[in-house]
Amino acid sequence: MSMAEMEVPRNVVEEYLCMDRMPHMWCSGCGIGTTVNCFVRAIERSKIPRNKIAVVSGIGCTGRVAGYIATDSFHTTHGRAIPFATGLKLARPEMTVIVYSGDGDLIAIGGNHLIHGARRNIDLKIICINNFTYAMTGGQAGPTTPPGSISTTAPYGGFEQEFNLPYLAESSGAVYVARWTSFHVTQLTRAMAECLKKKGMTFLEIITPCPTLYGRRNRQGTGVDTMKMYREMSVVKHGADTKEAAIVPGKEILVGRFVDIDRPTFLDGYNKQMKSRLGERFPEYRGISEESDPLEQHGENEIEQ
Amino acid sequence: MSMAEMEVPRNVVEEYLCMDRMPHMWCSGCGIGTTVNCFVRAIERSKIPRNKIAVVSGIGCTGRVAGYIATDSFHTTHGRAIPFATGLKLARPEMTVIVYSGDGDLIAIGGNHLIHGARRNIDLKIICINNFTYAMTGGQAGPTTPPGSISTTAPYGGFEQEFNLPYLAESSGAVYVARWTSFHVTQLTRAMAECLKKKGMTFLEIITPCPTLYGRRNRQGTGVDTMKMYREMSVVKHGADTKEAAIVPGKEILVGRFVDIDRPTFLDGYNKQMKSRLGERFPEYRGISEESDPLEQHGENEIEQ
Amino acid sequence: MSAEVNSAIKSSEEAKERKGPKGCPVITAERCKGCGFCVEFCPSNVLRMSRSFNSKGYHHPEIVDAEACTGCDLCGMYCPDFAIYGIRTGGKKRMKDEG
Amino acid sequence: MSAEVNSAIKSSEEAKERKGPKGCPVITAERCKGCGFCVEFCPSNVLRMSRSFNSKGYHHPEIVDAEACTGCDLCGMYCPDFAIYGIRTGGKKRMKDEG
Amino acid sequence: MKADPAGVLTGAHFIDGDHACCEGALAAGCRFSAGYPITPSTEVVERIAARFPHVGGMFIQMEDELAASIAILGAAWGGAKVLTVTSGPGFSLMMEHIGFAAMTETPCVFVDVQRAGPSTGLPTLPAQADMMQVRWGSHGDYGIIALSPNSPQECFNLTIEAFNLAETYRVPTFLMMDESVGHMTERVVIPAADEIEVVPRRYTSKPSGEYLPYEPEEDLVPAMVPVGRGYNVHVTGLTHDERGYPVMNAAAQDRLIRRLVDKIRKNARRIARYEESRIEGADVVVVSYGITSRVAMEGIRLARENGIKVGILRLVVVWPFPGWRIAELSGQIKAFVVPELNMGQMVLEVERYAAGRAKTHCVPHAGGTVHDPKEIATVIEEAVK
Amino acid sequence: MKADPAGVLTGAHFIDGDHACCEGALAAGCRFSAGYPITPSTEVVERIAARFPHVGGMFIQMEDELAASIAILGAAWGGAKVLTVTSGPGFSLMMEHIGFAAMTETPCVFVDVQRAGPSTGLPTLPAQADMMQVRWGSHGDYGIIALSPNSPQECFNLTIEAFNLAETYRVPTFLMMDESVGHMTERVVIPAADEIEVVPRRYTSKPSGEYLPYEPEEDLVPAMVPVGRGYNVHVTGLTHDERGYPVMNAAAQDRLIRRLVDKIRKNARRIARYEESRIEGADVVVVSYGITSRVAMEGIRLARENGIKVGILRLVVVWPFPGWRIAELSGQIKAFVVPELNMGQMVLEVERYAAGRAKTHCVPHAGGTVHDPKEIATVIEEAVK
Amino acid sequence: MSRTEVKIGGFGGQGVILTGLVLGKAAALYGGLNATMIQSFGPEARGSACSSQLVISDQEILYPYVRQPNILVAINQEAYTKFVPELAPDGLLLFEEDLVHVDERVGHRRARGIPATRIAEELGNRIVVNMVMLGFFSATTGLLREEAVREAVRVSVPRGTEELNLEAYGRGVEYGIRN
Amino acid sequence: MSRTEVKIGGFGGQGVILTGLVLGKAAALYGGLNATMIQSFGPEARGSACSSQLVISDQEILYPYVRQPNILVAINQEAYTKFVPELAPDGLLLFEEDLVHVDERVGHRRARGIPATRIAEELGNRIVVNMVMLGFFSATTGLLREEAVREAVRVSVPRGTEELNLEAYGRGVEYGIRN
Numbered sequence A, B: 001m002s003m004a005e006m007e008v009p010r011n012v013v014e015e016y017l018c019m020d021r022m023p024h025m026w027c028s029g030c031g032i033g034t035t036v037n038c039f040v041r042a043i044e045r046s047k048i049p050r051n052k053i054a055v056v057s058g059i060g061c062t063g064r065v066a067g068y069i070a071t072d073s074f075h076t077t078h079g080r081a082i083p084f085a086t087g088l089k090l091a092r093p094e095m096t097v098i099v100y101s102g103d104g105d106l107i108a109i110g111g112n113h114l115i116h117g118a119r120r121n122i123d124l125k126i127i128c129i130n131n132f133t134y135a136m137t138g139g140q141a142g143p144t145t146p147p148g149s150i151s152t153t154a155p156y157g158g159f160e161q162e163f164n165l166p167y168l169a170e171s172s173g174a175v176y177v178a179r180w181t182s183f184h185v186t187q188l189t190r191a192m193a194e195c196l197k198k199k200g201m202t203f204l205e206i207i208t209p210c211p212t213l214y215g216r217r218n219r220q221g222t223g224v225d226t227m228k229m230y231r232e233m234s235v236v237k238h239g240a241d242t243k244e245a246a247i248v249p250g251k252e253i254l255v256g257r258f259v260d261i262d263r264p265t266f267l268d269g270y271n272k273q274m275k276s277r278l279g280e281r282f283p284e285y286r287g288i289s290e291e292s293d294p295l296e297q298h299g300e301n302e303i304e305q
Numbered sequence C, D: 001m002s003a004e005v006n007s008a009i010k011s012s013e014e015a016k017e018r019k020g021p022k023g024c025p026v027i028t029a030e031r032c033k034g035c036g037f038c039v040e041f042c043p044s045n046v047l048r049m050s051r052s053f054n055s056k057g058y059h060h061p062e063i064v065d066a067e068a069c070t071g072c073d074l075c076g077m078y079c080p081d082f083a084i085y086g087i088r089t090g091g092k093k094r095m096k097d098e099g
Numbered sequence E, F: 001m002k003a004d005p006a007g008v009l010t011g012a013h014f015i016d017g018d019h020a021c022c023e024g025a026l027a028a029g030c031r032f033s034a035g036y037p038i039t040p041s042t043e044v045v046e047r048i049a050a051r052f053p054h055v056g057g058m059f060i061q062m063e064d065e066l067a068a069s070i071a072i073l074g075a076a077w078g079g080a081k082v083l084t085v086t087s088g089p090g091f092s093l094m095m096e097h098i099g100f101a102a103m104t105e106t107p108c109v110f111v112d113v114q115r116a117g118p119s120t121g122l123p124t125l126p127a128q129a130d131m132m133q134v135r136w137g138s139h140g141d142y143g144i145i146a147l148s149p150n151s152p153q154e155c156f157n158l159t160i161e162a163f164n165l166a167e168t169y170r171v172p173t174f175l176m177m178d179e180s181v182g183h184m185t186e187r188v189v190i191p192a193a194d195e196i197e198v199v200p201r202r203y204t205s206k207p208s209g210e211y212l213p214y215e216p217e218e219d220l221v222p223a224m225v226p227v228g229r230g231y232n233v234h235v236t237g238l239t240h241d242e243r244g245y246p247v248m249n250a251a252a253q254d255r256l257i258r259r260l261v262d263k264i265r266k267n268a269r270r271i272a273r274y275e276e277s278r279i280e281g282a283d284v285v286v287v288s289y290g291i292t293s294r295v296a297m298e299g300i301r302l303a304r305e306n307g308i309k310v311g312i313l314r315l316v317v318v319w320p321f322p323g324w325r326i327a328e329l330s331g332q333i334k335a336f337v338v339p340e341l342n343m344g345q346m347v348l349e350v351e352r353y354a355a356g357r358a359k360t361h362c363v364p365h366a367g368g369t370v371h372d373p374k375e376i377a378t379v380i381e382e383a384v385k
Numbered sequence G, H: 001m002s003r004t005e006v007k008i009g010g011f012g013g014q015g016v017i018l019t020g021l022v023l024g025k026a027a028a029l030y031g032g033l034n035a036t037m038i039q040s041f042g043p044e045a046r047g048s049a050c051s052s053q054l055v056i057s058d059q060e061i062l063y064p065y066v067r068q069p070n071i072l073v074a075i076n077q078e079a080y081t082k083f084v085p086e087l088a089p090d091g092l093l094l095f096e097e098d099l100v101h102v103d104e105r106v107g108h109r110r111a112r113g114i115p116a117t118r119i120a121e122e123l124g125n126r127i128v129v130n131m132v133m134l135g136f137f138s139a140t141t142g143l144l145r146e147e148a149v150r151e152a153v154r155v156s157v158p159r160g161t162e163e164l165n166l167e168a169y170g171r172g173v174e175y176g177i178r179n
């Protein structure tokens, strides 16, 4: 193919985004958009048909991700993305269901669902954007805010210890646990692709700048300054003991794939147990069979890509 | 002292219990009462004045503990004993606040409060009676029910992995984590006494028989059969890695004091941070100062024991 | 055994005891729910379950070897119904003397 | 450079590019919020921030060294506003030939 | 559409209201339920846990009621007919998701087996004191449908009806049982599958390009779209336009909320169901629902023995409230008598629509048991004076 | 009792309603608050976080609204005057604990800065659509008190009043703000501490042996006991007797619930507060509250310009609703006009008490902004026809 | 048959609920009658007292609770003590004669005892004590046709135990007829 | 002074809210007038457009929102574009002349520009652009006494920055008077 004939390929992300909703609501220098880039590329790489993907978010700046991704997408209530996704996934096991939400949403109000989802090993891909604050509501302290940080509800500096998210996720039962920052775009894309392939509950923490409400108040400068800081402070350590993965301000940030184990998912366990007890009387569960299968009416709309 | 002069001492527990509410509602062979025995003895041993102790429970068979203990006591809502106790403790730091509740209450609906309480290191003593089921409501499966167990909501056997509670508690930040069974009355009493002395959030799991709704359905026989099983299956291993402490039916049960570390409590952190930022302008916080200190009117009712 | 001892026991809701040299269990049969913990976990095999029922229809512990009781109160710690407890009847020193 | 290339770029909301031998960045300045990620993290220092503003008042990237672009699309992966991406202008083989 | 025979346990049974409710759900085509145990509703999910695996259904016990009440909404968007079951304290925890279901027009059925409250109250004993809560318990304005069975047979029948209404109007629909009915065992006759009418999901017939997820049809209800088919449906609890995209202004709010309220208000006469008996010529009409309607019948019998002309209006659909019927009757009678197992809830609606044309007498009861029929008879007798 | 000067920021300030609410709490003696951020209420807790450490108070940000709403109850039993602050979605999550507070008679203040709902709705824009929810949102029967300020100054004043009522009646008390008032900045004058009357906790004066924690005094309210003093108080959400012990039967339920409801019903006239203007000789009375009362005044001005005789009844205390006053007025006027930032909530009470003697016109609004005063004027003008 | 109210009380393990259920089924499914059964056990009664209430009638049953039982079946002392005051003045008391001590509170009412536990033990399983009581109930009251009750027993007991239960039922009937 | 409505619009970082606050304080605390200020920024406007609305009057202010501003202060193009259609027919537009391109939409209304950002930059800190606008506002409208505004500035800006802010304010006044 000669260069003269080559067409400029469109930006791959545009296929997967609601371009009619751009510009998005995120601030200049916000890292959320960067992670969306990686996510879209990971989906593309995964070869999962787009109509078999659903994105579920809670409420927050990150929660708006669902609204920008051109798949079936759900912007639920604050903290409840995981149980919503649990219902969706169990009804439609053939779909790949991604929960994309913020640290406040998933870890503060939603913490219980996270640990129980991990325990059950529901086949959900959790992407947790950790910007160390509740951004959407104006930058309050939360369970990931490092002690000493200034926030609107800790104007004299926070003092509560924050969670070590990989440790919490592992102890709850997640089968894949990794942490990257939005600086690590290639590793992040690969990690997302790994999650999409993995069976069971995966947990991916992404450290991301919120210059507007966290960075500015905490001497991290602009978004790009924060990204540079991530570059400097991060140390890749695959397989690290999650117990050692706490983020301590001023100390190095451990990143990498910390946990990657196999155990039966909720549905595997369900089918196995029912089969063992009920034998032939139990029809293996593969999703609810809709009484009026809409496929019949809607077959032609199916996107095969 | 000659024997003839000796008086039969009253049962120590009677001092600390609402004897006017006996017999209690617990079944024959239920282990909850046994743990209460240990608890009362631990309080006695601790020398904490009785009026400086408050017991907070959620809802459940275990939740009824609060109602039988003759201290200030609170029977709150299902799953919310820890946040209630958090408010109480912060208002009255001089009181020793014990949260005494069931596995369903603390770990299912209340899981989020447990992990956040541990993270904050609120100075609460958590006593979790793990009978592997929601007993009060009739024996449903819960997050501590071992796979394979029969329960009313898993009539063909459960299949969800259960939590490893010590691991979860440690990863959330508890400073003292131990597990005993109701068979281990002396060790349990000692552990409770240790908790009462320790500063910060302590977590004590007590494996306890519920013959009526769990044991009977799961071939554990009567309460005493279950207790004997505990005696046989338990292995004391102080300092064990909590990651290894999962309870696997048919395998040995690790018991002991697994974690015992020190870090600042919520209030320590608060006072330190505020002092560092506000200096003299910050009056050290030692509990809310009541506008109309009821001590003045009520001093004479104070029990000094 | 002095009258005081008995009356003190009485006051504790008709408790029953039969004193051994070192200790004795004090039983409030009416409060017992017959779980058998005390019988099983008494280290000195002082107790057994009764044939008879209390008014609630439960068998309750009865003393089978009063002499053997050490007053260790393990029965008291195990009893989920606060229906039994152990007391020491001799001082520690005294017990040594006897042994 | 063919007319098709340009038109394809145009269709993508007035994107701007200046092709190098191996690759080039495609910039939609209007969508840019001026964060500077692309400039900072382009491994080949192809970009710099403009002096001028877009209509929203943001500085946006402009090409300073078109030749250096490898088409690696790191700018595309970093850009939080989907305002830039990199394309390869030569086949992989070709690039090798050239190198 | 007729019921799927797989789920229909045709025949006569002697079962309680909780169990009958489970059978009603199965007959209605419900194949997904998420729950959390709470007395006196637990028997519903216990039966579900035993029955669903046999018919290709899925039951999951969640970590709390917050999770249960939104897991069903996820499954509903996954195409399932869904149910959750709870009682007072759990119901209070579900309020946020009832609003989310209303806002996103997700068809779903909630069962509240009412026990005496407030708070933990009397967990094993009856009340009917969540009747206003079911209408108003979530923040903001929205419409809902609620039904109230008075026997195990009706627990079966009205559960099916609840599913049908939920699917027709894309609205959270409630079966407001009470502990008495839930724990009462009676004969329940389950007809053959082909005698049971069920409403299938309203799916659009438009292709993806033409379809707007929140564009209402004539009855103000928009058609749904199945997930996994490339429609890229977006669902949000934010105020949204016909595409489902968030729009943050008062005009969009007005259009959306007015429709959410109107789709119930304007269809109220179609949704309503009540039963009347001996209203003609009556001086007093007793308005009642659920277990109390049966107890009231005893009271009415006593009053009639004393020569009082008294009829009964029994609400089967409680919300939307058939105010027009109260208004009509209020011109013809002397008084309404409204016994409820609460301190006065539905009576407020009766009083409002009576608008002074007939007197309204409340017969309150704090719950824990049912009324003494004599008490009701006494109020009826005083009402004609 | 007079306010503690430590908490009183005497002087004139130019602050918004959210900030004024925080200052009101401080002046009222509130020293404990637990919260969870939510627009448009967050500014209240943000100010609390900044102010409380200086005056020996404690603010804790909890993990969710469930935790925040019960942490304050724990602190209340610990002797603190307590506050939590939220908006719609968070308010819905607090419903269970509102019932618990009512059942355990724990004095506490909830602030709901109303935004447009249902569900996530329009987080930054106003509504008044949680008015029925605040009355009925928890399961079971209970009574509450709710106030509605229409300016930052009133946010200050009524927060104090809310604390005083909560302490007097041992009842959860609500400040039903709306986003407009919460985010509106005006002059707020804070008087000197000795000009501010605050109600201290009702502690018993009986010694431990004689004291029964739930034995009511003459006004149906029992006196409290401080913890840590050897009273061994037991607090439960179960139905309980005067000792606070659970009692599982209908008689105990009746005694307890009737009192919980009656302590508000029977004291309603003492609790009520409303303002009237130019009611005398009016043909139409506008009933309004919160921000809408100010907008309505503009509408009234327009209507008066057209010669209409129209007065206003502004509810300051919204619940208990002053039905008696509506009943009185309904005999004297032609119609009530009730504009609200909802699809019709408090208007239901007006209509009920008007009982057909005067017509009732609703001026609904889905929220997201306030009414156009002309719209209100038009309805007033039509009401006299 | 007009409204007949039956109350059955005993320990949790004594099959009290199943007894009510069998009687209800016999009436409602095989007896052509209406029947409403209500069971009660509260959290205060974990594993101890429990009772079932049954109303049988050939009319529609409106009020579902038992207010004044026409028949009281007391399988333990507690049930007797608690419920005998409610028994209708012309009511019938059926009791487990080894477990229940009938006293003056029974008044002028008819009372018939049966050593049901002993009979059950003779059959090798205490658990069928309720079936013995049921047979005794059938024979003594004649309220329901025997075949209806037998059928109800058959469909209500765990599979594989039909024989044993029906035998126990038969013994109860026998005892009732003989004594 | 009867009801005067003011709208101020710009970027998040331009101190739009503070400007409204200072004007409000000047009126309500130091000007003997009533003032109601409302700020708006939505989740859709993270770090971008934001505005404040101010009503000033010597009467009680009932309706709190600005419907038809008498004065529009536009510190960026977006604010101009969005709000200029609302401006009263006899209203006044004040704008940042380097950032706002005034077009036909301003119609016959009065419009006065100031290079506020440049002036602020001359003072060494872009952040005081709002104070420059404020001074310009004072000088141009005469709506509020200068001392009242100065006092309001003093108490509203972060401690230690009073000088700088007042200087910026002064420059704005100056520019307003001179031009």
Ligand SMILES: Cc1ncc(C[n+]2csc(CCOP(=O)(O)OP(=O)(O)O)c2C)c(N)n1
Residues within 6 Å of the ligand: A059, A060, A061, A062, A063, A077, A078, A101, A102, A103, A104, A105, A106, A129, A131, A133, A134, A135, A136, A137, F036, F037, F038, F039, F065, F089, F090, F093, F120
């Ligand atoms: C029940 C409820 N409580 C509170 C809120 C307010 N709220 C919206 S987003 C948010 C925090 C979001 O933080 P995070 O998840 O970290 O997302 P971010 O904005 O930082 O990306 C909060 C508290 C809400 N919408 N619902």
Ligand SMILES: Cc1ncc(C[n+]2csc(CCOP(=O)(O)OP(=O)(O)O)c2C)c(N)n1
Residues within 6 Å of the ligand: B059, B060, B061, B062, B063, B077, B078, B101, B102, B103, B104, B105, B106, B129, B131, B133, B134, B135, B136, B137, E036, E037, E038, E039, E065, E089, E090, E093, E120
């Ligand atoms: C909000 C709410 N949901 C559910 C219940 C019902 N409920 C009461 S106790 C309980 C379970 C208790 O289990 P656990 O804590 O393990 O206590 P146990 O009875 O086993 O001691 C449940 C689900 C409730 N009271 N409130």
Ligand code: SF4
Residues within 6 Å of the ligand: A025, A026, A027, A028, A029, A030, A031, A032, A061, A062, A131, A135, A136, A209, A210, A211, A212, A213, A214, H046, H047
């Ligand atoms: S506030 Fe923070 S998280 Fe939200 S869009 Fe802006 S930078 Fe991103």
Ligand code: SF4
Residues within 6 Å of the ligand: B025, B026, B027, B028, B029, B030, B031, B032, B061, B062, B131, B135, B136, B209, B210, B211, B212, B213, B214, G046, G047
């Ligand atoms: S049901 Fe289980 S936990 Fe509850 S009292 Fe009985 S044995 Fe104990």
Ligand code: SF4
Residues within 6 Å of the ligand: C031, C032, C033, C034, C035, C036, C037, C038, C039, C059, C060, C061, C078, C079, C080, C081, C082, C083, C084
């Ligand atoms: S342990 Fe207590 S309840 Fe159990 S048998 Fe012994 S005395 Fe009775």
Ligand code: SF4
Residues within 6 Å of the ligand: C023, C024, C025, C041, C042, C043, C044, C045, C046, C047, C068, C069, C070, C071, C072, C073, C074, C075, C076, C085, C086, C087
């Ligand atoms: S005191 Fe010790 S030795 Fe004596 S009966 Fe009790 S357990 Fe046995």
Ligand code: SF4
Residues within 6 Å of the ligand: D031, D032, D033, D034, D035, D036, D037, D038, D039, D059, D060, D061, D078, D079, D080, D081, D082, D083, D084
């Ligand atoms: S990364 Fe994107 S938004 Fe940032 S400067 Fe480059 S083009 Fe602009």
Ligand code: SF4
Residues within 6 Å of the ligand: D023, D024, D025, D041, D042, D043, D044, D045, D046, D047, D068, D069, D070, D071, D072, D073, D074, D075, D076, D085, D086, D087
């Ligand atoms: S494609 Fe790569 S080399 Fe080219 S501009 Fe983008 S980041 Fe730089």
Ligand SMILES: [Mg+2]
Residues within 6 Å of the ligand: A060, A102, A103, A104, A129, A130, A131, A132, A133, A134, A135
């Ligand atoms: Mg965040």
Ligand SMILES: [Mg+2]
Residues within 6 Å of the ligand: B060, B102, B103, B104, B129, B130, B131, B132, B133, B134, B135
């Ligand atoms: Mg349990």
